[in-house]
Amino acid sequence: MAKALEQTIKACKHCQKKTVHNRTTNKTGLIMFLVHIVLTVVTAGVWLVLLIIWMILNAKIGGWTCQECGK
Ligand SMILES: [Zn+2]
Known part of the structure; x- marks a missing residue:
């Protein structure tokens, strides 16, 4: 599984300002997209x-880390 680094600007509670947040995701791109389509049809x-x-669960958990304070 290929790991991809995602970046976004989010408000950090610890820094009390908007900072760059990072997270790593298991992005497998087009192949995984096709697998999901096939599995959707099959099931x-x-x-x-x-x-x-x-x-939805993954989005709630987030996994975003502030680049400035590391939280
Ligand atoms: Zn922060």
Whole structure:
């Protein structure tokens, strides 16, 4: 699995200002996208529901780290 570094500007509670936040994600790009489509078709949409739930949970967890304070 290829790891990709994501960057975004977010408000940091510790720095009390907007700072650059980093996180690493397991981005596998087009191949994984095709796998998800195939699995969605094979499982009659069940996979898509699981994928959406997983994405929502993942978004809540976040994993963003402030570049300035490391929190
Ligand atoms: Zn910070």
